[in-house]
Amino acid sequence: MKNLSETFLPALKNELKKQVARLNEAHTAEYHEMISYHMGWVGEGAGAKASGKQIRPFLLLLAVSANGGEWQNALPAAAAIELIHNFSLLHDDIQDNAETRRGRPTVWKKWGVAQAINAGDGIFILANLAMGNLEEKYPAKIVLDAERTLQETCLSLTRGQHLDIAYETRADIEIGDYWQMVAGKTAALLSTATELGALLGGANEKLRFTYREFGHYLGLAFQVQDDLLGIWGNEAETGKSVSSDLLEGKKSLPVLYGLEKGGEFAKRWQEGATAKGTLTEDEIPEMARLLEVEGARLETQRQADQMTELALHALRTANPQGEAGDVLFELTERLLGRAA
Amino acid sequence: MKNLSETFLPALKNELKKQVARLNEAHTAEYHEMISYHMGWVGEGAGAKASGKQIRPFLLLLAVSANGGEWQNALPAAAAIELIHNFSLLHDDIQDNAETRRGRPTVWKKWGVAQAINAGDGIFILANLAMGNLEEKYPAKIVLDAERTLQETCLSLTRGQHLDIAYETRADIEIGDYWQMVAGKTAALLSTATELGALLGGANEKLRFTYREFGHYLGLAFQVQDDLLGIWGNEAETGKSVSSDLLEGKKSLPVLYGLEKGGEFAKRWQEGATAKGTLTEDEIPEMARLLEVEGARLETQRQADQMTELALHALRTANPQGEAGDVLFELTERLLGRAA
Numbered sequence: 001m002k003n004l005s006e007t008f009l010p011a012l013k014n015e016l017k018k019q020v021a022r023l024n025e026a027h028t029a030e031y032h033e034m035i036s037y038h039m040g041w042v043g044e045g046a047g048a049k050a051s052g053k054q055i056r057p058f059l060l061l062l063a064v065s066a067n068g069g070e071w072q073n074a075l076p077a078a079a080a081i082e083l084i085h086n087f088s089l090l091h092d093d094i095q096d097n098a099e100t101r102r103g104r105p106t107v108w109k110k111w112g113v114a115q116a117i118n119a120g121d122g123i124f125i126l127a128n129l130a131m132g133n134l135e136e137k138y139p140a141k142i143v144l145d146a147e148r149t150l151q152e153t154c155l156s157l158t159r160g161q162h163l164d165i166a167y168e169t170r171a172d173i174e175i176g177d178y179w180q181m182v183a184g185k186t187a188a189l190l191s192t193a194t195e196l197g198a199l200l201g202g203a204n205e206k207l208r209f210t211y212r213e214f215g216h217y218l219g220l221a222f223q224v225q226d227d228l229l230g231i232w233g234n235e236a237e238t239g240k241s242v243s244s245d246l247l248e249g250k251k252s253l254p255v256l257y258g259l260e261k262g263g264e265f266a267k268r269w270q271e272g273a274t275a276k277g278t279l280t281e282d283e284i285p286e287m288a289r290l291l292e293v294e295g296a297r298l299e300t301q302r303q304a305d306q307m308t309e310l311a312l313h314a315l316r317t318a319n320p321q322g323e324a325g326d327v328l329f330e331l332t333e334r335l336l337g338r339a340a
Numbered sequence: 341m342k343n344l345s346e347t348f349l350p351a352l353k354n355e356l357k358k359q360v361a362r363l364n365e366a367h368t369a370e371y372h373e374m375i376s377y378h379m380g381w382v383g384e385g386a387g388a389k390a391s392g393k394q395i396r397p398f399l400l401l402l403a404v405s406a407n408g409g410e411w412q413n414a415l416p417a418a419a420a421i422e423l424i425h426n427f428s429l430l431h432d433d434i435q436d437n438a439e440t441r442r443g444r445p446t447v448w449k450k451w452g453v454a455q456a457i458n459a460g461d462g463i464f465i466l467a468n469l470a471m472g473n474l475e476e477k478y479p480a481k482i483v484l485d486a487e488r489t490l491q492e493t494c495l496s497l498t499r500g501q502h503l504d505i506a507y508e509t510r511a512d513i514e515i516g517d518y519w520q521m522v523a524g525k526t527a528a529l530l531s532t533a534t535e536l537g538a539l540l541g542g543a544n545e546k547l548r549f550t551y552r553e554f555g556h557y558l559g560l561a562f563q564v565q566d567d568l569l570g571i572w573g574n575e576a577e578t579g580k581s582v583s584s585d586l587l588e589g590k591k592s593l594p595v596l597y598g599l600e601k602g603g604e605f606a607k608r609w610q611e612g613a614t615a616k617g618t619l620t621e622d623e624i625p626e627m628a629r630l631l632e633v634e635g636a637r638l639e640t641q642r643q644a645d646q647m648t649e650l651a652l653h654a655l656r657t658a659n660p661q662g663e664a665g666d667v668l669f670e671l672t673e674r675l676l677g678r679a680a
Contacts, residue, residue, distance in 0.1 A: 031499065114434075114435035117431050118505065121498050129495065132484060140480035143484060151472065154461075155362065158458050158462045159368050165452075177367075
């Protein structure tokens with residue numbers, strides 16, 4: 001895995017910088033700076049950690065290669081996927097009122113909400129322009145197909161985001177609502193990363209769909225795993241406070257299972273929500289314990305396992321080739337906490 | 341003119357509704373509603389006035405027809421241009437903290453900033469998906485060309501928006517800065533409307549560029565005209581308070597001329613800006629008078645005339661044909677206040 005990521009990721013970074021350089025003009029130097037800062041390239045705390053893990057473009061390039069395609073040709077699409085991920089994070093930070101991202105002040109915190117909205121819009125447009133560059137290496141019809149797939153994904157992302165914001169103030173969220181939201185917010189971009197990789201690697205329609213399924217279930221498994229870690233995770237590993245999801249009142253999957261059961265957890269959650277707005281920090285360990293006793297942890301773990309199985313099944317069906325194929329299996333197992 | 345607008349605009353509305361209907365699903369009904377509200381189709385005050393004048397898509401369809409193309413084929417591009425205009429207005433309203441748009445509460449005012457940012461993102465994505473639909477009627481290479489032109493325009497729009505926000509707090513804005521900002525904020529989308537119309541109407545490279553120039557100067561002339569009306573306009577005609585631009589401290593072209601002259605206007609403006617933050621309402625008539633006495637009104641009018649001449653010159657060079665050609669001249673003269 002090390003070798004391929006050491007080949008792909010520096011090339012991706014070059015491509016990203018080339019795409020963002022469209023804004024590098026005298027009159028808009030500060031605009032270019034905001035985006036370069038958000039990408040983790042400049043400013044205080046710049047560096048690998050500030051750039052994030054770049055899993056989506058890495059998956060895309062691996063899928064190209066595992067289908068026998070030239071990964072270099074697909075770099076503009078990999079850059080576009082990463083730019084779209086960053087566009088959604090930038091707007092998400094404003095929407096969530098989040099003051100830090102990857103350990104650094106967010107763009108809105110540094111430059112204000114108005115400029116941050118605009119910088120997010122700009123990153124999205126840069127992604128669209130990057131997609132157009134695929135025309136240098138692929139037939140126009142393939143480029144249009146890839147673009148349509150990506151834009152439909154973006155629409156799903158905003159659907160998920162809409163639901164996520166709406167759910168914050170709605171009391172009646174059910175498990176079906178959860179899957180709708182997560183399919184948009186987390187799975188859509190991952191499924192498109194693997195699907196576009198297959199398409200640009202030369203896969204046929206059926207294989208392309210299998211790669212899409214792989215990314216979709218990988219996204220769902222990853223999100224459910226993240227929900228478990230958000231309540232019972234190890235703070236040192238996740239970088240989050242162990243009980244932060246409960247403290248924030250986040251309607252994650254274990255909470256929804258707990259609410260569905262209508263036991264002691266549900267009773268106290270609703271009291272907390274109605275009486276004081278949220279739970280207090282000293283109530284959290286007991287609430288986490290109740291969730292576990294009432295079976296919500298186990299049920300969530302079962303969902304995570306099932307989604308992981310579905311992801312691995314799709315990947316086995318896709319039968320990715322060569323070193324990139326091996327790395328796809330390794331990466332999936334590492335992301336889903338199954339690595340040795 | 342009446343006949344063509346009565347043919348084109350209802351067809352445009354159908355196309356817009358078809359494009360926005362992608363979001364019309366049970367789970368995202370409210371998301372669909374926000375966008376339909378912003379487009380002026382539903383909610384309190386819905387109707388023609390709430391939908392705006394739709395000048396950009398009308399220009400696009402006229403340019404298709406004036407080049408001998410089938411305007412119906414270009415409807416997805418016309419819808420995309422109008423959606424992008426509306427996306428930029430929606431985000432602009434958040435950025436400007438504007439509580440009303442076309443006489444109705446803005447989306448952020450009704451649904452909050454988080455949902456409004458997301459709704460704006462959604463409208464932009466719907467525009468991109470609309471562009472992809474051009475493939476039903478045009479060769480893939482033409483579609484990619486049109487898409488690239490539009491995305492570059494969107495990047496210019498955000499450049500202009502970036503400058504506009506930055507200028508609010510910068511004291512050292514000069515006339516060159518003004519043109520940079522206006523080229524992005526106002527002229528970019530108009531020049532792309534006319535350019536795409538020529539491209540999709542079958543114009544050659546040179547003619548396409550002439551149409552682009554026409555739209556560009558039309559946009560600049562329109563903006564300078566708007567700046568004049570913002571200080572010396574008739575309130576009943578413009579719907580704005582006559583002196584609202586001065587009261588808001590907007591660095592419009594007459595103000596920049598006044599500041600450049602460094603006379604009494606500049607002195608009082610700077611005192612107002614430093615001492616109390618802004619001018620008060622009773623100071624406005626005297627400030628407007630000073631601007632006029634010091635020649636800023638005349639100089640701005642000269643710029644408006646020059647840009648109008650350049651727009652009309654480009655349009656004459658483009659030599660648009662048929663009824664659509666006549667309407668292009670009429671519309672230009674009406675927009676620039678030259679109608680009989």
